[in-house]
Amino acid sequence: MLRTRAAASILPSTRASCFTSGPHRAPTAISSRSVLRQLSPYKTRRIFLFSASTLGLSTMARAENKDEQKEPENFAYVHLWVDSEGETHIKDAKMKGFELKKYAADPQFVKDDIETPTKVVFTELSPGIEQDFHPCPEVQFVACLAGAWKIRTTDGAERTMRAGEVLFQDDVEKSPAKKTPKHWSAVVGDQPCQQMVIQVGNRKPEVDKPGVL
Structure with a gap:
């Protein structure tokens, strides 16, 4: 008011000119x-x-x-995690531990507390590829760039990963679980699936910690 x-x-203050006698x-x-x-x-x-x-x-x-605002509203990733028995599971999670600070230019949300990558791999999986249950080679992030692929854990859960989605997994052979944890994967659809794999071999695999990032 x-x-x-x-x-x-x-x-x-002016009068409306439309009310005239002309x-x-x-x-x-x-x-x-x-x-x-x-x-x-x-x-x-x-x-x-x-x-x-x-x-x-x-x-x-x-x-x-x-x-x-201390954290991004929804920085999503999928965690393929391992329990102490060696069974694998899937959890939709959100990354935490961001800091608002100057990085490239203007201040932005930055999370830089993850171990330095030991290897970066770009790969293309052809349509029809299906890989039986196996451990991953290193603790790693898998970013789907194009196409789609499906993962299945030993508890029977499935998840289709599409372009723009990120998977974090530490179901490695050297896991501290009682048995070697594994997962199944396959390409979805008739298009190749392109991925960027970021291995963090210096990170120790963990158990019973879903959504650890």
């Missing part, structure tokens, strides 16, 4: 530039100050909201 009254006191004419639109020409320098300055302060307050509000 205060803003409405302030704006009304600044702008000139022939009917369509109302003429008045541009903001022509309105400003009719104002005194004092009122023009007040309009600009009012607009600038409103913009400044909204910018400050956005900045405060950004500072209050």
Whole structure:
């Protein structure tokens, strides 16, 4: 209400020109530039100050909201995790441990507490490929770049991974579980599945820790 009254006191009061005794004419639109020409320098300055302060307050509000947000809203990944017996399971999880800081240019959410990659592999799996239960070669991330592939764990759960989705798995042969954990995988559909595999061989495999990242 205060803003409405302030704006009304600044702008000139004009009568609608369409209510005249002459022939009917369509109302003429008045541009903001022509309105400003009719104002005194004092009122023009007040309009600009009012607009600038409103913009400044909204910018400050956005900045405060950004500072209050400590983590990305939904940085999703799929965890193929292992229990102490060696059975494998699937969990939809969200990454945590981000820090809002300057990285490349402007401040952004950064998570850099994962061990240094030991190997990066790009691979393309042809349609029809199906791999029986097996452990993965190293603790690794698998990012699906194109196509789709399906994983199945020893508890019978299945998940189709599509382009843009990331899998983290540590079902390796050297797992501390009682038996070697394994998973099954296959290409889905009639298109190749392209993947980027990021191995973190220096990371120790763990058990009973779903959603560990």
